[in-house]
Amino acid sequence: MGRVSLRDVSKSYGSAMVIPGVSLEILEGEFVVFVGPSGCGKSTLLRMIAGLEDITGGEVQIGGRPVNDVAARDRGVAMVFQNYALYPHMSVRENMVFGLQNLGTAKAEIAARLDRAAQILQLEPYLDRKPRALSGGQRQRVAIGRAIVREPQVFLFDEPLSNLDAALRVQMRTEIAKLHHRLGATMIYVTHDQTEAMTMADRIVVLRAGRIEQVGTPIELYERPANSFVAGFLGAPKINLIPGVLTAMQSRTATVELAGARVPVQVIGGTEGAAVTLGLRPDVLTLHPDGPIPAIVDVVEELGNVKLIYATLPGGHPVVAELRSPQLPKVGDTIRLALGEGQRHVFDADGQAITLHDGPAT
Amino acid sequence: MSGGGSPGRRAPGTAFLFLAPFFAIYAVFLVYPLFKGFWISLHDWELAGGYREYIGFLNYQDLWTDKLFWRTIRNTLLFVAMTVPTMTLLALMLALAVHGTGRLKAILRSVFFMSSVFSVTVVTLVWSMVLSADQGLLVPLWNALGIKPVNFLAHPLLAMPSIALATLWWGVGLPMALFLAALGQVPQELYEAAELDHASRWSVLRRITLPSIRHTLLLVVVLQIIGQFQIFGQAQLMTQGGPANRTRTLVQYIYDTGFRDWQVGYASAMAMALFLLMFGFSMLQLWLGRKGDDA
């Protein structure tokens, strides 16, 4: 019922190809998050699923039924918009039941569903207010309420939290996650925010320029990024991507030579002497007097339990380290960074991962 | 004015249903009559009795040599030349004066707009009275000054300006509202920046306000030209075209020819001439405006 399949779906505006082709299977009840930089086509893809945008090529199926030629109103999906798109002239109650009225649902049924949705979202006190008399968070809840009263198979969210302040965003994030457990419906969620993606998703779809870069669970993507783009997109602070050269190749081990340092790594593939990029998450780096990587400290940020050191490598490349040690260097100090626990990612000249991971791929 | 604009949902069936009422009425009561008017103008066509004979462009030839026709064209152009610049300037000055917040400004706006809601009959009645030589508003003034009261509407040189004056009083509301709307859209930061630059009032007006509303200025001028070309009621009711045809306007002549003399063929030929004249003028204006924009 709530399966969504994209079969080589493409989109162009006139001669501008925005989405060259996307294929994806979304299972019933799954929470899938689309992430990617601005303009990569997340909204476009979502709107094609909703039926708000014509599909240039390929096929979209919802619940096994091809819907390319089905109007938005008949696809059985509900959408929550970034700017809420509440009907300003209708009360919260009218906003929420508008869809059911259009479907000709019985009055008693409408009332029952409204009550249930209002209760779930704690909207009972506001039912007779107009949207303009609500706070941002309340409006967002109404927008979600409007979607859930219709009990659709598929929910679509287009950056629903981006207009909220940080605290409210965290709160709404958990509310949506709870809602997903409670309703068990398929949800497709678009966001810029990698934290939202990491915390909410069953699976994350990373998009770039209208193509899927990688699909997988948050942990998979974090631990085994298929390329430097995905590695750079997920995780905060951002992964350090340091250019180097692959040397001393054995069957599975090798060394990446950086400016003034050598880092042993495990790889599959790759050629001796090739330019590569070493990917080190900030928490992999530690401070050690004999560490192999020298650097000069630019900025020190104390965030309570962790400290961020922004430093520059001899080659001029910036690097960030996330430290837990109590003693801290000062700005201008020359420090030595060592490599602690954690994956050392290696990407070839095209940015594709050639990292050898322990254990089987999940 | 932009065209069709950004595409919306593709729904031709629905769209044509939504458009049908407008275009049906438009076709029957505007497009068809326009062509029929041209058709009538090719005939010697009498309103009553049903006499009609196809005469080709003879009516137009007659127009060419009709002194009164040229007279009315001249009068109409004179009227347009008198009213359009003054109306535009007055509307702009009033808009600048009453633009802003506060109760007093709101009342002033209402006052200057209010005279626009009266019908032409009331306006002409009011101004005929005001300008009357024996019962007029100004009579006590003349008496006090010891001057013989002027009969404005019967004066060969003053009749037309009098009609123009009444027209100004009647018509300034809409252009003023257009200017007010435009002034409301000028970003406030521009004025604040100018103030920080110690710009004088005059240079703010010339360098910021006027350039910001130049589209509206063009719109007002075009609308005024279109509107004032059609002058009929004021002249008909205030002077009946007199004295000695000095205020007879083209539309008045069309009306008299068609509905007093029943020569609708000839009247239609004049109506076509009016249409072309107005069309030409507004096109010229738009073209000049575009050119000004590009420069």
Place this chain on the structure above:
Amino acid sequence: MSTARRTGSARTTDIILLGLTVAFAILWMIPVVWVVTMSLKPNVELMRSTAGFIPWPFTIDNYFNLVKLATVPRWLMHSFIVAVSMTALVLIVSSLAGYAFARLDFPFKRTLFLIMIAGLMVPEQAVFIPLFTMFADWGMHNTHAALVAPRVAVPIGVFLMTQFFRAVPRELEEAAELDHASYFTIFWRIMLPLSVPALTTLGLFTFIFAWNDFLWPLVSATKAEMFTVTVGLASIQGNFAFSEGLGSVMASAVFASLPIVILFLIFQRFIVAGVAMGAGK
């Protein structure tokens, strides 16, 4: 003009300009005040002198006579019927077409839009003679329908509504679409309620236009009992003054203007706002 602090001399200039404007506004209203004054004076008094702005000696006989005569109230009724039905039809027709132009996509959209806009260039004088012959052929002169029908397809109305609908966030409509609303439901339940300000402005202008319409009613309504108040007043201006007296003529003008002035005072705030909408880029 500016909300920012001003120097002392600039504020003085502001006050002087405002004072001049107020003076000009008083001058502007004098003719109206004078006419109202005359309408409240006995006709005999007016024969002596029309001067002064105080209605003394005072009388409301002029208005009583007007109502007694019954022609002016009947003209008022015609004007009401014509103005109300024209306004309603213009609003319906313009908003339907405006919605299609603003929000739907269909073949020949640009062309149809241009054809519609081109109508702005056609003055009524270019078509009133053929219209007259058409209605004569149909035997429909001296009816309300004849006064209304040619005035219903108003390009500027469609233009205004198109502009307004374009400014409505598209997401609202998309949300409604996902709420299973048909195009007509979207139009009726979302777009129209949102466009009340635009409709009010358009309605107001249409009503004033209809009320003051002169040339077409003059040729179409030829029987005195079918006159609108605008045409009717014109017909009595000359000889009425002799037979009934100046005060009565003034009273009839005031009486005929009253409805439209009241309407204006109620809805005036929509005028500039609406014009801003229509003239916006």
